[in-house]
Amino acid sequence: MQRYFIDEVLQINETYTDLNIDTHHIFNVMRMSVGDKFEIVDKEKYVFIALIENKAPFTLKIIEQLKTSQSNVEVTVFTPFLKGDKLDFMLQKCTELGASRFIFYNGQRSIVKLDDKKKEKRKTRYEKIVKEASEQSKRIEIPPIIFENNLKQIDFKLYDAVYIAYENLSGNVSKKFIDQLHIDNQKIAIIFGPEGGLTEDEVNSHKEFTTVQLGSRILRAETAPLYMLSIIDSFYN
Structure with a gap:
């Protein structure tokens, strides 16, 4: 699943519109459409799964938070x-x-x-x-x-x-x-x-x-x- 970064704090079950995210890559490179999902990392380094609800304006819903691990080094x-x-x-x-x-x-x-x-x-x-x-x-x-x-x-x-x-x-x-x-x-x-x-x-x-x-x-x-x-x-x- 494709992953993106965003410089904002996200919350589970919240809906967001027109976030500063690479929509060109989402729709034109990855060929995603409404109903597709991708991973998103917020500014607090939490990882979520987002569901695309609308293309214009770009709207997504945070539907799940993923567990993560990171090297101590x-x-x-x-x-x-x-x-x-x-x-x-x-x-x-x-x-x-x-x-x-x-x-x-x-x-x-x-x-x-x-x-x-x-x-x-x-x-x-x-x-x-x-x-x-x-x-x-x-x-x-x-x-x-x-x-x-x-x-x-x-x-x-x-x-x-x-x-x-x-x-x-x-x-x-x-x-x-x-x-x-x-x-x-x-x-x-x-x-x-x-x-x-x-x-x-x-x-x-x-x-x-x-x-x-x-x-x-x-x-x-x-x-x-x-x-x-x-x-x-x-x-x-």
């Missing part, structure tokens, strides 16, 4: 801007895999540099991508998109654990990502570099960072987050 993905549409794919799949929020930063080796106007355009597009991915994957909240300047200016004390993917680890000590996870860590940050990688200055910029390896291969900037989120999901769930 919050994972924030820190990523620089990437070339082309790589981020579109990464945002979509990371949302499906459970990312709690996305924070973009300017890496020292970032190829893509955006001014404020371009950032706003990107943010609008990215928010649309994560919203649609959240609906498709039956989430109860949409991950926010946040822009920061650089890693040095971010307060990582807010997290129980901060893992930074770095391919230039030296020594014989195992730093595999899965070996560093701990069940008590509920607020996790994972950090990735741009196409040119992270600098030593960035890697050493915070004492909270735990550098980790992502297997024996070098992963693309847009692939590494998916690898880490998959491991986190498997470990905690």
Whole structure:
């Protein structure tokens, strides 16, 4: 059953008219009609089943509340801007895999540099991508998109654990990502570099960072987050 989000509080057995919801998608993409049902998540993160009672004006009735469950682990993905549409794919799949929020930063080796106007355009597009991915994957909240300047200016004390993917680890000590996870860590940050990688200055910029390896291969900037989120999901769930 298709799911939609709405920025209002809903009540069971109540009827609503002209809510701010994607009626174009409901009628023209999903081809729904009067009498059809869909899932709707309100601003309090409650999930309901709605019945379409009228097309114009758009009217629906809340007929059932669904039980929901949510992971206790919050994972924030820190990523620089990437070339082309790589981020579109990464945002979509990371949302499906459970990312709690996305924070973009300017890496020292970032190829893509955006001014404020371009950032706003990107943010609008990215928010649309994560919203649609959240609906498709039956989430109860949409991950926010946040822009920061650089890693040095971010307060990582807010997290129980901060893992930074770095391919230039030296020594014989195992730093595999899965070996560093701990069940008590509920607020996790994972950090990735741009196409040119992270600098030593960035890697050493915070004492909270735990550098980790992502297997024996070098992963693309847009692939590494998916690898880490998959491991986190498997470990905690």
